[in-house]
Amino acid sequence: MTDAILRLERLHKAYGALKVTDDVSLAVEPGEFHAIIGPNGAGKTTLIHQISGLAPCDTGRILFDGGDVTRLPVHARVRRGLARSFQITSILPGFSVLENVALAVQARSGSSFRFFGDAAGETALNEAAAATLASVGLRGRAHVPAGQLSHGEKRQLEIALALATEPKLLLLDEPLAGTGHEEGARLIAMLRGLKGRYAIVLIEHDMDAVFSLADRVSVLVYGRIIATGTPEAIRANPEVRTAYLGEEAA
Amino acid sequence: MADTLDAPISAAVRPKPVLRAHLLPLGLFLAFALVPLVAHYGGEGYVLSIITRVMILGLAALSLDLILGFGALVSFGHAAFLGLGAYAVGILMAHGVEEAGPQLAVAVGGSALFALVTGAISLRTKGVYFIMITLAFGQMLYFLATSLSAYGGDDGLTLPTKSLVFGSDLLERGLVFYYLVLGCLVASYALCRSIVASRFGRVLRGTRENPVRMQAMGFDPLHYQLGAYVIAGALCGLAGFLLANQTEFVSPAYMTWQRSGELIVMVVLGGLGTLHGAIIGAAAFLILEELLSGVTEHWKMIFGPMLVLVVLFARGGILGLARGRSRD
Amino acid sequence: MTTTLLFVQTLNGLQFGLILFLIAAGLTLVFGVMDFVNLAHGVQYMVGAYFAAAFTAYTGSFLYGLLLALPATLAFGLLLEVLVFRHLYDRDHLDQVLATFGIILFLNQGVKFVWGAAPLFVPVPDALSGSIQIMPGLLYPVYRLAIIGAGLGVAALLYVLVNHTRVGMLVRAGATNAPMVSALGVDIRRLFMVVFGFGAMLAGFAGGMVAPILSVEPGMGDNLLILAFVVIVIGGIGSIRGAFIAALLIGLVDTLGRGFAPALLRVVLDPGDASQTGRAVAPMLIYILMAAVLFFRPSGLFPVKR
Numbered sequence: 077m078t079d080a081i082l083r084l085e086r087l088h089k090a091y092g093a094l095k096v097t098d099d100v101s102l103a104v105e106p107g108e109f110h111a112i113i114g115p116n117g118a119g120k121t122t123l124i125h126q127i128s129g130l131a132p133c134d135t136g137r138i139l140f141d142g143g144d145v146t147r148l149p150v151h152a153r154v155r156r157g158l159a160r161s162f163q164i165t166s167i168l169p170g171f172s173v174l175e176n177v178a179l180a181v182q183a184r185s186g187s188s189f190r191f192f193g194d195a196a197g198e199t200a201l202n203e204a205a206a207a208t209l210a211s212v213g214l215r216g217r218a219h220v221p222a223g224q225l226s227h228g229e230k231r232q233l234e235i236a237l238a239l240a241t242e243p244k245l246l247l248l249d250e251p252l253a254g255t256g257h258e259e260g261a262r263l264i265a266m267l268r269g270l271k272g273r274y275a276i277v278l279i280e281h282d283m284d285a286v287f288s289l290a291d292r293v294s295v296l297v298y299g300r301i302i303a304t305g306t307p308e309a310i311r312a313n314p315e316v317r318t319a320y321l322g323e324e325a326a
Numbered sequence: 327m328a329d330t331l332d333a334p335i336s337a338a339v340r341p342k343p344v345l346r347a348h349l350l351p352l353g354l355f356l357a358f359a360l361v362p363l364v365a366h367y368g369g370e371g372y373v374l375s376i377i378t379r380v381m382i383l384g385l386a387a388l389s390l391d392l393i394l395g396f397g398a399l400v401s402f403g404h405a406a407f408l409g410l411g412a413y414a415v416g417i418l419m420a421h422g423v424e425e426a427g428p429q430l431a432v433a434v435g436g437s438a439l440f441a442l443v444t445g446a447i448s449l450r451t452k453g454v455y456f457i458m459i460t461l462a463f464g465q466m467l468y469f470l471a472t473s474l475s476a477y478g479g480d481d482g483l484t485l486p487t488k489s490l491v492f493g494s495d496l497l498e499r500g501l502v503f504y505y506l507v508l509g510c511l512v513a514s515y516a517l518c519r520s521i522v523a524s525r526f527g528r529v530l531r532g533t534r535e536n537p538v539r540m541q542a543m544g545f546d547p548l549h550y551q552l553g554a555y556v557i558a559g560a561l562c563g564l565a566g567f568l569l570a571n572q573t574e575f576v577s578p579a580y581m582t583w584q585r586s587g588e589l590i591v592m593v594v595l596g597g598l599g600t601l602h603g604a605i606i607g608a609a610a611f612l613i614l615e616e617l618l619s620g621v622t623e624h625w626k627m628i629f630g631p632m633l634v635l636v637v638l639f640a641r642g643g644i645l646g647l648a649r650g651r652s653r654d
Numbered sequence: 655m656t657t658t659l660l661f662v663q664t665l666n667g668l669q670f671g672l673i674l675f676l677i678a679a680g681l682t683l684v685f686g687v688m689d690f691v692n693l694a695h696g697v698q699y700m701v702g703a704y705f706a707a708a709f710t711a712y713t714g715s716f717l718y719g720l721l722l723a724l725p726a727t728l729a730f731g732l733l734l735e736v737l738v739f740r741h742l743y744d745r746d747h748l749d750q751v752l753a754t755f756g757i758i759l760f761l762n763q764g765v766k767f768v769w770g771a772a773p774l775f776v777p778v779p780d781a782l783s784g785s786i787q788i789m790p791g792l793l794y795p796v797y798r799l800a801i802i803g804a805g806l807g808v809a810a811l812l813y814v815l816v817n818h819t820r821v822g823m824l825v826r827a828g829a830t831n832a833p834m835v836s837a838l839g840v841d842i843r844r845l846f847m848v849v850f851g852f853g854a855m856l857a858g859f860a861g862g863m864v865a866p867i868l869s870v871e872p873g874m875g876d877n878l879l880i881l882a883f884v885v886i887v888i889g890g891i892g893s894i895r896g897a898f899i900a901a902l903l904i905g906l907v908d909t910l911g912r913g914f915a916p917a918l919l920r921v922v923l924d925p926g927d928a929s930q931t932g933r934a935v936a937p938m939l940i941y942i943l944m945a946a947v948l949f950f951r952p953s954g955l956f957p958v959k960r
Contacts, residue, residue, distance in 0.1 A: 130538070154544040166539045168532050179532055182525055183544035189553065190525040191517075198525075241544055400748050451948060454691055454747055458887050459948060462941035465880065473934035583880060587755045594752055624767045630760025637753040638741055 079142065081106045081275045082158075082245055087126060087136035089119075089299075096122045097133065098299040104245065109271050111278045111286045114296035115319070120279045121163055123296065124249050127277070128160045129153045141244055154183075157244035161234040161251055163279075169223025173214060173233060176222050177205035180240035205240065212236045212266055228259030235266070245275040252282050264289065287311070295319070351515065351602035358508050362501055374504055375572075380612050381507045382568045384605035385514055387592040389561035392518055394590065395599030396527065397554050398534040399449075402457045402586050403464025407437045407559045409471060409581030411566020416483045416576035420476070426489035426497070430567055437563025438556050440467075445555035449548055461583055471578035482577025489571055497571060507568055511605070514561050518601050521557065530554050591633060597645030606644055658792050663913045664906065669798050671905020672805025676860035677878060678885040678897040679812060680853020686829035686892020686958055687849050690739065691747050693754035695857055696879025697761040702727045702858025703865045703874065704765050707774040716779035716866065723862045724855055731854025735847060743846070758876070766872045773869035801863050808856070809898055816894055825849055829892035829958050881908075884940055888947045890954030900955065904940055912936040 080103035089097035096119040104110045112120055125131035127138060129150040138146045145153050168176050178201045182188055185201060195201070209215045212232045217225065222233060231251050238246055251267070252260050264285050270276065271289065280286050286293060287307040294304040297319045303310060310316055358381060365373040386408055393399040414433035423429065444463045451459055472480045488497040497503045521527045533540045533547045540547055570576050579585070588611065596607025618625030640647050681695045705726045710719025738757065742750050782800050785793040816822035824845055828835045836842040861875070868874065885904055889896025916932030923931060947955065 128542075149546070150538075150541040151544050151546045154542060160542060162538075162542075166536060166542070168535045168539060170535055171532070175528075179528060179540075180543045182528070188525045188529050188545065188550070191521045191527075192524055193520075194523050195525040195528045196523065237539075237543065394748075400751065402751070447945065447949075451952060454685070454891070455887060455948060455952065457691075457747065457751070458883055459945060461880065462884070462944055466938045466941050469937035470934050473930070473937075475930070584876070587751075590748075591752060591755065594748070624763050626759045626763035627767060630756040630758070630763070633756030633759070634738055634753045637745075637749050637756070638738075641749065 080104055080139075081141055082127070082277070083137075083139040084127070085137040085139065087123070087133045087138070089122065089126060089131070089133050096299050097126065100136070100296075100299070100301055102294060102301065102304070104275050104277060106244070106275050107272050109276045109278065109289055109291045111280060111290035111293045112296055113280065113283075113286055113293060118296040119299040120296055121249055122299075124160060124247050124277075124279060128158065128247055154241055154243075157242065158247070159238040159241045159243035159245070160247035161231075161238045161249060163249040163253060165227075165230045165234060167222045167230060167233055167237065169221065171222055172219050173209065173222050173225065174202060174205050174218040176233060177208050177236050177240045178202055180237050181205050181208070184240075184242055208236050208240045211239065211269075213262060226259075228255045228263070231255055231259070231263060232266070235263075239270075243274060245277065246270070248276060248278045248280075250279055250281065252280060252285060260285075351605075354602060354605060355508070355512050355515075358511070359505075362504055371500070374500055376612065376616060378504055378507050378572055380609045381511045381605075382565050382572060383589075383592065383612060384608035385507075385511050385568070386562050386565040387589055387596070387604035387608045388511075388514060388518060388601060389558040389565065390589050391593045391599065391601055391604040392521070392561075393551075393554050393558045394593055395601075395604075396522055396534060397530050397551055399551060399555065400457050400590070401448075401460040401555075401558075402583060402590070403444075403460035403462070403467075404558070404562060404589050405581045405583070405585035406464040406467045407441070407562035408566040408569060408585070409467060409576075409578065410437045410440055411563035411568075412570035412576040412580050413471060413477070413566075414563070415489060415567055415570035416485060417477055419485050419487075419489075420483065424487060424490045425493075426491050429489050430564070433563045433567040434560045435563075437566070438560040441556045441559025442552070445552045445559070449551050449555065461586070464581060464583055464586055468578050468581050468583075471581065478577065480578060482575055482579070485570065485574040485576065488574060489567075503571065507572075510564060510568060514564070515601060515605070518561075521554075522601065526550060526553065594641075595633075595636060595643050597643035600645050603643055603645045610644060658789075659913070660910075661789070661792055662794065663910055665794055665798065665802070667906035667909035668902065669801050669805070669905070670909055671902040672802060672809070673860050673864060674878070674881055674885055674905055675898050675901035676805060676808060676863075677857045678882040678889070678901050679894055680850075680856045681882050682886040682889065682892055682894065682897045683825060683829065683849050684853050685886060687825060687832055688743055688846050689832070690743055691750040691754065692739070693751060693879065694734065694757040694761070695853070695882065696875030697758050698727065698731055698854045698857040698875070699861040699878060700765065700870075700872070700875035701730055701761065702861030703868075703870045704769060704774070704861075705730075705858065706862030706865045707776045707870050708769075710776055710865075716776065719776075720859075720862045724859060727858025727861075728851050728855045731858070732847065732851050734854075735850045739850065740843075740846070762872045762876075771872060773871040774865075776865040776870060778866040795867075797866060801867075804863060808859070812894055821848065881940065884944050886954075888944055888954055890956040890958060892958035893954070893956040896954060896956035896958075904943070907943060908937075908940055911939040915939075 082104040084100055084102040087097050087100040100123060114120055122131060126133045129148060133146070137144060140153065140158050141156060143156065145156065145158070175196060181201045181204045182195065206215060206218060209218055212235055214229060214232050214236060217229060225233060235248070235251060252263055255263060260282065267289055278286070278290065290307055292304060293307050293310045294301050295310060295316050302319060303313050303316050305313070358377065361377050362374060390401065390404045393401060411433035414436055415429045418429050418432060448456055448459045448463065477483050487495065488503070491497060497506065529540065529545050529550045533550060537547045566580070569580065592607040592611045593604045594607065595610055596605065597603025614629065615625070618628055636643070642649065677695065677699050681692060684690050684692050702723055705723035706719050709722040710716050713719055713722070734757065738753060742753055778797050782797045785795050788794050816826060824835065824840055828845055832842065881904060885900045886897055889900030915936040916929045919928035919932050
């Protein structure tokens with residue numbers, strides 16, 4: 077039995093009397109595709125914030141790749157291989173698509189405390205960035221200012237940026253949010269391509285995508301995980317049906 | 327139109343001809359270089375003096391643009407480094423150290439150290455708190471200077487001579503000093519240009535746009551902002567050294583918060599985040615000050631509203647107007 | 655003797671702190687409700703002093719002078735709001751700093767233009783002149799006691815206004831979440847004008863009150879402005895209560911520090927060094943205090959926004 081790459085141990089987070097994360101424990105295996113679903117307001121994004129380091133948990137531990145990252149800042153976790161994409165697109169709109177990714181590559185390629193030399197012309201960085209762009213299907217838009225991309229393309233860039241940090245685990249926060257049918261299908265195909273190569277934790281509302289991609293699914297309701305299992309098991313779980321899928325079944 | 331997958335990616339990255347982007351700053355430095363020749367034909371001492379001051383404060387403004395324009399760090403205490411550099415000269419002179427070398431080392435090194443310490447504290451804050459804390463540190467230095475009665479206190483200290491270069495009074499020669507200042511300005515500009523385009527500069531610019539994204543890439547924004555802050559402080563310390571030598575006088579008035587405000591005005595007036603804009607802004611500010619004060623002693627009543635109008639309608643500064651649109 | 659000196663300095667510190675509070679109250683509200691960095695608030699104080707001086711000279715009575723200065727300062731503040739400030743609410747702080755800096759330049763020169771550079775003289779009103787004996791051996795100027803009284807009175811008035819009136823409730827709500835208040839249908843523009851005008855009047859009142867005891871001269875508001883910002887940062891932006899406590903704290907620390915630092919330092923240093931160091935450290939105390947507060951409480955002592 078392989079050691080879990082991500083282990084959440086009894087995470088708690090509350091805003092006053094409101095418990096947004098209520099005793100959450102979870103283990104994700106290397107290469108596993110794990111989806112987290114739940115009704116709006118269940119605390120999914122807050123949970124991702126705690127795993128990635130953007131928000132502190134009140135109590136509990138987060139173990140990643142054998143190390144305790146609970147009190148580490150975001151950038152330290154990224155350097156250990158814990159990458160995320162954002163629900164609300166967070167890119168560098170003034171830079172070209174290529175430079176966005178090249179910066180992410182730069183973070184892994186030696187020191188950035190270099191004051192001389194033209195960073196934008198560094199071939200090694202640019203070629204690695206171009207390869208990552210190709211893997212998400214954005215190679216043709218490399219020189220467009222990132223702010224001018226379509227919404228779906230920006231979502232692709234989000235994933236490219238996460239991939240460029242050479243992660244061991246990807247936290248994807250609603251990558252399909254706001255995409256149309258075609259763009260969504262493209263993203264799903266790309267995610268399928270990533271399956272197995274990285275551990276992936278996916279938050280998504282698109283049930284077709286979730287059930288076709290996930291190895292296991294966890295259901296988060298009012299900050300608490302009410303069920304974890306294979307997609308079929310979750311589909312059949314009566315508690316889940318009432319709490320969540322019951323609304324969707326209509 | 328997508329470029330083909332096998333075309334080398336780097337070749338397509340730099341489409342702009344390099345020379346054109348540098349035309350304006352090159353022209354500016356050339357103009358500075360030619361001033362002594364033109365001034366020879368009238369008002370020599372006066373014009374040289376003004377333009378030297380423009381270049382020195384242009385250097386100070388340039389250093390501020392590095393952190394303000396490229397790092398979005400609104401430092402309201404930047405004049406403190408001018409004071410540090412100047413007082414390095416003044417204090418050392420008062421103790422018999424008249425050589426430029428050690429004075430320069432203390433001016434630049436001391437400023438860098440002050441920037442490191444105060445930056446490490448200030449950069450833990452954001453927004454208006456950062457503005458206030460940088461202001462506070464500037465004020466602390468100001469009050470420290472006013473209390474140093476051994477070095478003139480409030481009234482300041484007159485220097486016996488300009489800094490000596492290996493025992494010689496080379497800097498007393500007007501042209502020598504002028505071209506030294508120009509040289510420092512050009513070198514600093516080249517350094518800043520290089521920094522901005524470098525790996526370090528790219529992280530800094532990225533942090534200005536989206537600090538959360540930079541963290542998500544694995545960068546600790548604090549390290550890069552602090553690095554820029556130290557470099558900016560050191561360069562401004564150099565400007566302070568030159569200022570003390572030009573005026574042969576050091577005083578706490580060099581580091582009031584109003585002075586820091588004027589430096590910000592210069593940078594924005596010329597064009598934030600352009601580097602040479604800061605120099606143009608310093609020139610515009612100082613020349614405007616000269617011209618307007620010749621017209622009326624109440625020239626600030628014209629300048630104040632002008633500044634308001636610039637902020638409201640010409641946010642990109644002079645360079646923005648020249649480009650025909652405001653910089654975002 | 656030292657106890658008397660301590661008492662006098664404490665009263666002075668209290669008086670200074672209350673003046674600071676009057677200035678800081680308007681500043682913290684404007685910043686809290688409108689997210690507007692108003693460097694020009696210091697010149698509002700200065701303009702109040704000049705109006706009070708001018709009207710006192712015109713009417714021959716300080717009371718009338720002060721009473722006339724209040725609406726004049728209000729009108730002046732509203733004029734600035736309409737002409738300049740309301741166009742800056744949506745801009746970033748840098749733009750606000752620069753524009754208000756321009757206003758400072760304009761007005762500092764403007765008063766010099768109208769009234770000259772020499773300080774104006776405002777006589778202490780007869781009814782409040784002289785000193786009274788507070789304790790054996792302690793004489794304290796009546797007028798300064800009047801300032802303390804007025805300051806406390808205005809603080810009480812503000813407390814009532816902010817906590818027990820509808821407008822005050824809107825202001826408190828606006829300081830916590832202005833967009834929400836606007837979304838609830840409140841005319842946020844009008845609220846801004848009220849906040850701004852009232853803050854300007856408070857600052858002007860402070861200026862008028864100190865006119866008899868301080869120099870009414872160009873630039874008199876500049877250093878107080880910096881201190882007012884220190885006050886609101888320490889107190890917590892948007893909080894009147896925070897401004898009150900922080901202002902008193904700073905008034906006392908600054909006055910007592912300047913008065914007693916050299917004496918205290920004589921415990922560890924010889925008199926010459928103690929005096930020198932004391933004079934250097936005293937003005938820095940407030941900034942050290944601010945840095946310390948920000949270190950432990952980055953949002954100030956009584957932050958309003960979460």
